[in-house]
Amino acid sequence: MKILITGALGQIGSELTTSLKKIYGEQNIISSDIRTENITPEFLPYEHLNILDKIKLAEIVKKYKITTIYHLASILSAVGEKNPQLCWNINMTGLHNILEVARELGVKQIICPSSIAVFGPETPKINTKQQTIILPKTMYGITKAAGELICDYYVAKFGIDVRGIRYPGLISHKTLPGGGTTDYAVEIFYEALKNKSYKCFLKSDTILPMMYMPDAIRGTIQLAETDFARLKNHSNFNFSGISFSCSELANEIKKHIPDFEISYVPDFRQEIADSWPSSIDDSPAQEQWGWKAEYDLERMTEDMITNLRNKISND
Numbered sequence: 532m533k534i535l536i537t538g539a540l541g542q543i544g545s546e547l548t549t550s551l552k553k554i555y556g557e558q559n560i561i562s563s564d565i566r567t568e569n570i571t572p573e574f575l576p577y578e579h580l581n582i583l584d585k586i587k588l589a590e591i592v593k594k595y596k597i598t599t600i601y602h603l604a605s606i607l608s609a610v611g612e613k614n615p616q617l618c619w620n621i622n623m624t625g626l627h628n629i630l631e632v633a634r635e636l637g638v639k640q641i642i643c644p645s646s647i648a649v650f651g652p653e654t655p656k657i658n659t660k661q662q663t664i665i666l667p668k669t670m671y672g673i674t675k676a677a678g679e680l681i682c683d684y685y686v687a688k689f690g691i692d693v694r695g696i697r698y699p700g701l702i703s704h705k706t707l708p709g710g711g712t713t714d715y716a717v718e719i720f721y722e723a724l725k726n727k728s729y730k731c732f733l734k735s736d737t738i739l740p741m742m743y744m745p746d747a748i749r750g751t752i753q754l755a756e757t758d759f760a761r762l763k764n765h766s767n768f769n770f771s772g773i774s775f776s777c778s779e780l781a782n783e784i785k786k787h788i789p790d791f792e793i794s795y796v797p798d799f800r801q802e803i804a805d806s807w808p809s810s811i812d813d814s815p816a817q818e819q820w821g822w823k824a825e826y827d828l829e830r831m832t833e834d835m836i837t838n839l840r841n842k843i844s845n846d
């Protein structure tokens with residue numbers, strides 16, 4: 532097992548790298564990213580890779596005899612709406628490069644994240660099913676919906692084992708999120724601990740599906756390790772954790788920091804949030820690979836605050 536991670540320095544990659552190393556061995560996990568700064572020892576062996584450079588990608592796959600790729604390099608929703616051309620290019624050309632190199636060089640397995648951004652305003656909002664109306668209105672959502680289709684095409688046409696999860700907004704304390712619409716749910720913790728106040732860019736009653744990172748990492752590896760024959764779906768698994776509104780999260784934080792204050796000044800991200808579901812039905816993931824989230828709002832908030840307090844006091 533030799534695993535390449537693209538976008539390894541990001542919010543998911545920085546935690547997935549450590550978890551995969553524990554399971555498969557330090558030297559069997561090769562991290563890569565377009566970034567050249569802050570490459571700490573936990574990311575070694577490390578390769579500088581722009582996912583648009585297919586020749587370099589193929590060289591790395593050959594050099595390390597890569598068998599599995601976790602393809603995390605991507606432009607997220609809010610950054611993508613500011614630069615839709617870049618979003619299309621990185622998310623689509625980057626993914627196509629991964630799939631083609633896998634086909635040409637015999638990489639056995641690709642894990643490629645999708646997102647709740649595949650859904651749009653016409654999609655039923657409550658307990659949204661996996662198979663439903665997929666009419667995204669953001670460029671990010673369009674690339675994720677098209678990404679699911681091309682991944683499934685490579686499964687059917689070329690027999691490559693490609694799998695993917697529709698992540699909800701992910702909450703974590705190790706690495707800051709990379710410019711998504713659910714980033715408020717991470718920023719709020721930093722601001723509550725440092726300044727006891729937060730100006731939220733979404734309305735107080737905006738409910739979005741979220742998940743705590745330890746659940747997301749565990750679920751991702753669980754899907755990757757499931758016997759291929761058990762899977763009826765491949766690249767489009769709904770994946771449910773916790774749904775809460777901005778004010779419900781603020782109230783939970785207030786239980787730990789009673790003088791915390793929040794104000795609401797919605798910006799362009801409100802429209803993106805309004806086009807997404809508020810809760811997710813993930814029964815195919817439960818049935819096909821035994822998925823079950825462990826963290827609820829209370830447990831996640833307590834764990835975030837404990838870990839961020841330590842992090843801030845060590846800075």
Ligand SMILES: NC(=O)c1ccc[n+]([C@@H]2O[C@H](COP(=O)([O-])OP(=O)(O)OC[C@H]3O[C@@H](n4cnc5c(N)ncnc54)[C@H](O)[C@@H]3O)[C@@H](O)[C@H]2O)c1
Nearest residue numbers: 538540541542543565581582604605644646698700701709
């Ligand atoms: N974090 C979330 O809440 C969330 C939710 C839904 C889906 N996802 C998906 O999960 C995947 C990983 O997301 P993340 O949150 O870790 O993102 P992130 O923005 O934190 O990290 C992405 C990484 O990709 C790198 N990158 C950007 N352009 C690149 C390029 N041209 N070549 C190589 N690397 C490049 C960035 O430097 C960054 O380290 C993405 O596909 C994203 O769409 C994330």
